[in-house]
Amino acid sequence: xxxxxxxxxxxxxxxxxxxxxxxxxxxxxxxxxxxxxxxxxxxxxxxxxxxxxxxxxxxxxxxxxxxxxxxxxxxxxxxxxxxxxxxxxxxxxxxxxxxxxxxxxxxxxxxxxxxxxxxxxxxxxxxxxxxxxxxxxxxxxxxxxxxxxxxxxxxxxxxxxxxxxxxxxxxxxxxxxxxxxxxxxxxxxxxxxxxxxxxxxxxxxxxxxxxxxxxxxxxxxxxxxxxxxxxxxxxxxxxxxxxxxxxxxxxxxxxxxxxxxxxxxxxxxxxxxxxxxxxxxxxxxxxxxxxxxxxxxxxxxxxxxxxxxxxxxxxxxxxxxxxxxxxxxxxxxxxxxxxxxxxxxxxxxxxxxxxxxxxxxxxxxxxxxxxxxxxxxxxxxxxxxxxxxxxxxxxxxxxxxxxxxxxxxxxxxxxxxxxxxxxxxxxxxxxxxxxxxxxxxxxxxxxxxxxxxxxxxxxxxxxxxxxxxxxxxxxxxxxxxxxxxxxxxxxxxxxxxxxxxxxxxxxxxxxxxxxxxxxxxxxxxxxxxxxxxxxxxxxxxxxxxxxxxxxxxxxxxxxxxxxxxxxxxxxxxxxxxxxxxxxxxxxxxxxxxxxxxxxx
Amino acid sequence: xxxxxxxxxxxxxxxxxxxxxxxxxxxxxxxxxxxxxxxxxxxxxxxxxxxxxxxxxxxxxxxxxxxxxxxxxxxxxxxxxxxxxxxxxxxxxxxxxxxxxxxxxxxxxxxxxxxxxxxxxxxxxxxxxxxxxxxxxxxxxxxxxxxxxxxxxxxxxxxxxxxxxxxxxxxxxxxxxxxxxxxxxxxxxxxxxxxxxxxxxxxxxxxxxxxxxxxxxxxxxxxxxxxxxxxxxxxxxxxxxxxxxxxxxxxxxxxxxxxxxxxxxxxxxxxxxxxxxxxxxxxxxxxxxxxxxxxxxxxxxxxxxxxxxxxxxxxxxxxxxxxxxxxxxxxxxxxxxxxxxxxxxxxxxx
Numbered sequence: 001x002x003x004x005x006x007x008x009x010x011x012x013x014x015x016x017x018x019x020x021x022x023x024x025x026x027x028x029x030x031x032x033x034x035x036x037x038x039x040x041x042x043x044x045x046x047x048x049x050x051x052x053x054x055x056x057x058x059x060x061x062x063x064x065x066x067x068x069x070x071x072x073x074x075x076x077x078x079x080x081x082x083x084x085x086x087x088x089x090x091x092x093x094x095x096x097x098x099x100x101x102x103x104x105x106x107x108x109x110x111x112x113x114x115x116x117x118x119x120x121x122x123x124x125x126x127x128x129x130x131x132x133x134x135x136x137x138x139x140x141x142x143x144x145x146x147x148x149x150x151x152x153x154x155x156x157x158x159x160x161x162x163x164x165x166x167x168x169x170x171x172x173x174x175x176x177x178x179x180x181x182x183x184x185x186x187x188x189x190x191x192x193x194x195x196x197x198x199x200x201x202x203x204x205x206x207x208x209x210x211x212x213x214x215x216x217x218x219x220x221x222x223x224x225x226x227x228x229x230x231x232x233x234x235x236x237x238x239x240x241x242x243x244x245x246x247x248x249x250x251x252x253x254x255x256x257x258x259x260x261x262x263x264x265x266x267x268x269x270x271x272x273x274x275x276x277x278x279x280x281x282x283x284x285x286x287x288x289x290x291x292x293x294x295x296x297x298x299x300x301x302x303x304x305x306x307x308x309x310x311x312x313x314x315x316x317x318x319x320x321x322x323x324x325x326x327x328x329x330x331x332x333x334x335x336x337x338x339x340x341x342x343x344x345x346x347x348x349x350x351x352x353x354x355x356x357x358x359x360x361x362x363x364x365x366x367x368x369x370x371x372x373x374x375x376x377x378x379x380x381x382x383x384x385x386x387x388x389x390x391x392x393x394x395x396x397x398x399x400x401x402x403x404x405x406x407x408x409x410x411x412x413x414x415x416x417x418x419x420x421x422x423x424x425x426x427x428x429x430x431x432x433x434x435x436x437x438x439x440x441x442x443x444x445x446x447x448x449x450x451x452x453x454x455x456x457x458x459x460x461x462x463x464x465x466x467x468x469x470x471x472x473x474x475x476x477x478x479x480x481x482x483x484x485x486x487x488x489x490x491x492x493x494x495x496x497x498x499x500x501x502x503x504x505x506x507x508x509x510x511x512x513x514x515x516x517x518x519x520x521x522x523x524x525x526x527x528x529x530x531x532x533x534x535x536x537x538x539x540x541x542x543x544x545x546x547x548x549x550x551x552x553x554x555x556x557x558x559x560x561x562x563x564x565x566x567x568x569x570x571x572x573x574x575x576x577x578x579x580x581x582x583x584x585x586x587x588x589x590x591x592x593x594x595x596x597x598x599x600x
Numbered sequence: 601x602x603x604x605x606x607x608x609x610x611x612x613x614x615x616x617x618x619x620x621x622x623x624x625x626x627x628x629x630x631x632x633x634x635x636x637x638x639x640x641x642x643x644x645x646x647x648x649x650x651x652x653x654x655x656x657x658x659x660x661x662x663x664x665x666x667x668x669x670x671x672x673x674x675x676x677x678x679x680x681x682x683x684x685x686x687x688x689x690x691x692x693x694x695x696x697x698x699x700x701x702x703x704x705x706x707x708x709x710x711x712x713x714x715x716x717x718x719x720x721x722x723x724x725x726x727x728x729x730x731x732x733x734x735x736x737x738x739x740x741x742x743x744x745x746x747x748x749x750x751x752x753x754x755x756x757x758x759x760x761x762x763x764x765x766x767x768x769x770x771x772x773x774x775x776x777x778x779x780x781x782x783x784x785x786x787x788x789x790x791x792x793x794x795x796x797x798x799x800x801x802x803x804x805x806x807x808x809x810x811x812x813x814x815x816x817x818x819x820x821x822x823x824x825x826x827x828x829x830x831x832x833x834x835x836x837x838x839x840x841x842x843x844x845x846x847x848x849x850x851x852x853x854x855x856x857x858x859x860x861x862x863x864x865x866x867x868x869x870x871x872x873x874x875x876x877x878x879x880x881x882x883x884x885x886x887x888x889x890x891x892x893x894x895x896x897x898x899x900x901x902x903x904x905x906x907x908x909x910x911x912x913x914x915x916x917x918x919x920x921x922x923x924x925x926x927x928x929x930x931x932x933x934x935x936x937x938x939x940x941x942x943x944x945x946x947x948x949x950x
Contacts, residue, residue, distance in 0.1 A: 037950065211949035225942070227935040229927040230699045232692075253937045261923045263930050265699045265916075270725040274692035277685070277722070281696025284683065285661070285704075286928035289696060307686055397946055400939040406932055440928070441681035441697070442704045445658040450674060450682040 010040050010065040012199035013072035014149070016079040017089040018142075021053025024081065027142035028059040029392070030167075031149060034160045035063060036212050036394060039204040043069035043510075045391055045586055050237065050330045056085045065204065069394065070511035071588040076199050077152070079145055081123075086111055098197060100148060102141070119193055121148050126184045131177065140181035147185025154196040156203065157186070209397050215388035216292075218359035218398070219318055220245030222366025223290055224253060227406050228316070230289035232267040232278035234297060237330040238386040239320040242292035272297035276304045276315065283314040284451060286440040288370050288406065290316035295324045295337050298344070298381075305379050306345025307453045309476070312427070312438070314373035314380075314409070318366070321385040323584045332584025333386035335506055336556035341381045342534055342564055348473060350480045352380045353534040354487065357509035358388060360395040361488075361532075367404075368488065374409035376483050377435060385555075387507045387586040410437040417446040424449060426460030427472055434479035480535055487533030490540055495520060498527040501547035502596070503576075505531045505561055508553050508587050515592030524600065526551075531561070536568055544571040551596055553579040555587065604630040618654040626651045628675040638790035638816030638831075639668060639738050643675045645793050646707070646736070649800035650677060653848075655705065661697055662707045665690040665719055668745055669711030669738035669816070688719025691726035694733050695916070701926040702917045705804055706733035713743050716752035716771045723773075727780045727809050732915045734803040737773055737813045738790075741829035742822035755900075759826030773813045778891055778908055784810035785908040786844075789834050790817065792904070798873075799906055801846035807868040808915045815902055834902055841882050841893065842905030844875040867911050875906050884909050 018024035025046070032044035043062050049055040062072045074094045080086055080101045086108070093099050095115040101107060103120025112118075123144045127137045150160055160182065168175035189195055219242050223231070233243045247266055254263040269275035275291045282289035293301065298319050308315045321337045323329035341353055352372055354365040365382055373380040410431065417424065417439065426449045430436045436458075439447030449460045457468035458475075493516070504512045509530055516528055529543045529550075544550060544565070552562040559578040566573045579595030581587050606629055614622040626647040631640050650660070657679030664670035666687035673682045685693045694706050715723045715737050726735070741758060743749040750758075753773070754766040777785050784806045788796040796814065803810035815834050817823045823830045828837075849870035864874045865885070875884065883889050890908045897903055923930060937945075 207950075211946050213949045221942075225936055227932045229930060229935065230696065232696060232699075253941075254935070256923060256934070259924060262921050263923050263927065263934060265920045265922045265927060267695065267699065267729070267916075267920075269692070270721055273689065274695070274722055274725065277689045277692025278696035278699065281683075281693035281698075282700040282928075283696070284693070285697040285700035287700035289700070303686055304689060398942055400942045402939050404936075439681075441661045442659055442701055445679035448658060448679050448681050450684060452682075452684040453686055454684065 008199040009202045010063050010204065012076040013060065013062045013074060014077045014079065014153075015075040015089070015092065016059045016061075017082045017085050018057050018059065019082045019084070020049055020051055020055050020057035022142065023139040024057070024059070024142045027146045028061070030160065030163055031146055031155065032061050032392065033163055033212060034155050035061070035201060036207055037159045037163070038156050038201060039207045040201060041065060041067040041069065041204075041206050042394060045071055045387070047585055048331050056082050063201065065206075067206065068510070068514045068589070070514050071586050073588050073590055077197070079149065081141070081145060090116075100145065100152070119148075119152070119189075121145065121185060121188050123185070126188065127181065130180060130184060136177060140177060143178050143181035144185035147182040148189040150182065151186045151189035151195045152193060152197050154200040154202070207394060210394050211397050212392050212394055213359045214241070214390055214392050215356065215359040215362040215384050216241040216320065216390060217245040218362040219292070219366045219382065219384060219389070220249055221398070222363040223370070224249045225363075225400060226288060226367040226370040228288040228290055228370060229264050230267075230278070230282035230287045231264070231291065232269050232275040232282075232289070233291050233293065234269050234272045234275050236294045236297050238322055238390050239292040239294045239297070239318065241390065242318055242320065272300040273303070276301040276317070279315045279317070280304055280308050280313050283373070286411070288374070290318060290370070292318040292320065294320050294322045294330070295340075296327065298337055298340060302345045305351070306347060306349050308379040309345065309349045309351065310347070310453055311451050312377040312436075313451070314377055316369045316373050317379060317381045319381055319383050320389040321383065329584050331386065333507065333586055334555050334582055334584060335383075335385060335508070336558070336560060336582065337383065338556065338560040339563060341383060344381075350477070350535075352376060352378060352480070352483050352487065354380065354382050355505040355532050356382065356384055356388065357506050357530065357532075358395050359393050360398060362388065363398050365488065371407040372483065372486060375407050375435070375486065376433070376479060377409055377438060378479070383506060385507050410435055412437050412439050412447060414444045417444045420446060425458065427456070427458040427475075430475060433482040434475050484535040484537040487535070487537070489537070490532055490543070491530040492539065492543070493528040495525050495527055498525045501527045501529060501543055501550035502553060503529045503531065503543070503550050503561070503565070504553040508555065511587035511589045511592050512553050514589035515596070518589055518593050519596065524597070526596075534564065534568070536565070540565070541569050544569055544575070547575075549575045549577060551577050551579055551599070553587075553592055553595070555582050556580065557582045604632065606630050617651055619656065621651065623647060623651045625679070626657065626677050628673070628678045631672070631675045633668060633671065634820045636819040637668070638740060638814075638818070639672050640675070641790040641793065642736065642738055642796070642814050642816055643672050645796040645800055647676050648793070648797050649804060652797070653801055653804060655804070659703070660705045660707060662709065663690050663694050663697070664709040665711075665714035667711040667714045667743075668818075669709055670714055672709050672738070673707070688714055688717070688722060690714070691719065691722035691731070691735075695726060695729065695731050698731050698733065698916065700928040702732070702922070703926055706731070707804070708733050708735045710735065710737050712737065712739045712741060712751040712753040716773060720752075720771070724776070724780055727777055727782045727811070729916045730783055730808045730913055730919070732807055732809070732917075734800070734806070734810045734812060737811065738816045739773070739813055739829070740816050740818040740822055741827070742818050744818050744821055748821040755828040758828040759824070761821055761824055763826070773811060774903070774907060775891075775894055777811045778887065778894070782811050782908070783808040783910045783913040786811065786906045787813040787815070787902070787904045789815045789838055789902065789904060791831060791835065792838070795840070795843065795904060798844045798846045802844055802867070802873040802906060805846065805867045805869055805871050805873070806909070806911065808913055828900065837900050837902050839897060839901045839903045840878040840905050841903050841907055842875040842877050842884055844873055844906040847872040847874055865909055865911055873906065873909065878905070
């Protein structure tokens with residue numbers, strides 16, 4: 001007997017196969033949100049094409065009472081709404097599973113499978129009978145299958161109705177047609193199938209202190225709380241919603257009640273070359289400024305990132321990584337910008353990077369990025385990715401300490417300058433972290449200096465003298481190393497009797513944690529280290545030294561995290577083994593388990 | 601860029617402006633450009649204009665890209681912050697700087713390579729946004745630092761030092777910026793201080809993007825027979841469209857009683873730019889007539905003067921409705937919604 005035939009509560013996976021641009025996204029989001037509101041741990045992954053309308057798109061919902069939230073690859077229920085992909089969608093259902101399809105048209109007998117149950121709902125027929133407008137008929141099909149799922153999975157109808165009421169609060173006609181379509185699917189399923197299916201939902205109380213948020217929105221909120229006032233960007237998938245979010249929050253929180261004016265300025269630049277230039281200009285002039293981009297934009301920004309590094313100008317760059325190289329796959333996820341980001345630009349350069357693993361960390365690390373950028377007077381790159389940035393995640397509520405004040409770093413004001421004897425020297429008299437004081441334009445003539453990307457000495461003057469040049473470059477290297485103490489500490493999960501270590505960053509976290517639990521139950525025990533930023537600190541060095549060998553799990557072909565660890569720590573290369581998943585979809589624990597077991 | 605510090609020795613008889621500063625207080629380091637370089641004359645005109653305007657040195661930010669022209673911010677106003685950025689990227693840096701602090705005077709210095717080739721896109725978009733800045737394009741029709749290649753402003757038929765003629769059509773920054781909707785367009789000649797200084801003063805007062813294209817001969821690579829950007833050729837073919845005069849705010853009333861044939865334009869700070877049209881009926885406030893006039897001139901003519909002005913167009917901050925207090929000076933308390941609001945707003949994320 002397949003385990004799927006046994007009754008399972010709050011532990012299953014559903015995949016929905018749709019045509020993009022037909023309104024399925026809102027129905028799928030509705031289902032996920034309803035499960036969230038039932039207090040059940042849930043995750044939703046949108047696997048969408050780089051297209052506006054007509055291509056296949058999938059949405060996965062995984063429910064897991066233990067809280068595992070990486071992708072599950074065993075689909076108990078497939079909602080097959082796209083005849084173009086029936087073939088592969090039907091194949092993906094686990095033996096003993098179910099397939100829900102639109103039975104308005106007969107299914108090709110060749111597609112039949114003996115080991116799964118077909119649930120036909122005549123969605124198009126139902127919608128054609130009940131709605132007039134052709135566009136409405138298409139849109140309502142989605143809500144109708146959602147209704148069928150409410151019945152088959154035991155989703156709380158009151159919760160779904162409440163969500164529809166909230167969503168269409170001011171739109172009576174839409175609200176009514178949604179309720180109607182939902183009921184059509186629900187009633188059909190109730191009348192024709194044994195509801196619920198053997199796997200079903202039951203209310204829990206796991207989400208009281210949780211929110212449902214995507215990483216890009218959380219990043220934007222972080223920029224607001226950090227006190228950022230200037231943003232410059234060029235639209236690019238998957239980073240666009242960072243700036244959309246920032247704009248939305250600015251409209252809400254940054255309209256000055258006294259003047260009615262905007263306490264922010266967002267500039268849609270002509271390209272990424274300009275966007276990073278604007279951020280440097282604004283930061284040089286004392287505002288907190290940021291840009292958001294993805295790999296292709298980061299490539300373009302290289303030139304001025306190097307400028308910012310050498311001239312020591314703060315900048316915050318949010319890189320929501322997608323699949324490269326080149327245009328790559330814009331709507332798919334990867335971690336393959338790592339090496340580019342770590343050493344962006346020509347010449348000897350190295351940057352501070354932060355690796356959030358979920359939207360909660362996107363919020364806090366965004367704030368941290370502004371502090372680090374100003375404290376160390378250098379570009380800081382927040383390395384998010386499409387999975388974190390664009391999918392809705394269930395994460396702990398965001399918290400804020402009202403005592404927080406931005407760390408603006410070493411900036412001399414008019415009073416400091418007045419007290420100063422002699423000429424201000426931009427890169428002289430560094431502190432214990434190798435940071436020298438800067439001055440802002442428009443403050444005092446005594447603070448005037450020349451910012452340049454050309455060779456300069458510690459006084460800020462042009463130089464071509466080897467010793468003078470090297471003195472500045474050597475300090476910059478020490479400054480970067482000093483930042484290790486200030487980036488978020490790695491997360492360490494130790495297990496008694498661990499035989500090796502596993503290292504990961506960012507969006508791999510959930511899959512790796514789950515995989516290590518699975519392996520542990522099978523008797524293969526490992527410690528886990530999640531790096532949360534670069535430069536690496538002592539904790540990383542110790543972890544590497546303490547284990548005979550480590551697996552590095554990451555989403556790039558060339559094992560970029562492994563490369564960076566090899567370059568920047570004392571670890572011998574042969575101690576690091578790779579588990580690489582880089583096809584563009586978020587990681588599942590199965591990938592990690594298999595990847596590790598196959599190399600032991 | 602190398603520079604040599606200038607000794608500060610002020611002669612007691614030197615004239616002082618309203619701030620009590622002499623013209624020496626507006627100078628920078630010693631120029632390291634070739635002797636006779638047109639750019640040095642422009643630097644001198646900038647110094648003169650700023651001194652005459654009683655500008656507080658620290659209230660200026662001077663920015664540039666890469667090239668001979670971009671070296672010049674070192675040579676004026678040592679009391680101001682300078683920013684020698686990357687090739688063609690100065691407009692973006694100024695845009696960001698202006699976004700952070702709307703109160704400073706931004707002087708961008710660029711050249712024909714920096715502006716019309718690698719930086720063409722950024723210059724165009726700075727014009728579109730009407731960034732409040734003076735954009736001085738020191739135009740010599742040649743790449744000097746890399747030793748004599750043609751630039752995008754080289755005229756058809758203009759010869760290189762080796763005698764090779766340029767065959768591609770030039771990009772004319774004046775016509776280009778006019779078509780892009782620039783709100784202040786002027787052209788002058790580095791050898792004509794009489795004309796250049798008042799133009800610069802008007803540009804520094806303009807609330808918006810002020811393009812000042814200055815033909816500035818390169819004595820080393822583009823001042824020979826056959827060049828159309830040489831001193832000789834420019835002097836011979838200069839055609840004045842207007843003669844401008846800048847009148848400070850307190851003299852406004854005087855300016856209104858101008859002689860016939862003179863137009864007075866009131867600038868945002870209350871100062872007045874008064875200019876005399878040299879050809880009859882030239883009206884620098886009528887975009888269509890300006891375009892028609894420029895089109896009618898012979899190909900080799902270097903039309904100079906304050907060619908177009910619209911003092912009322914909104915700048916980037918007006919378009920963006922941004923705070924009258926510079927964004928960088930806003931108190932953090934005004935910017936952070938706080939923990940209670942974070943708690944409340946998260947009800948929407950459920």
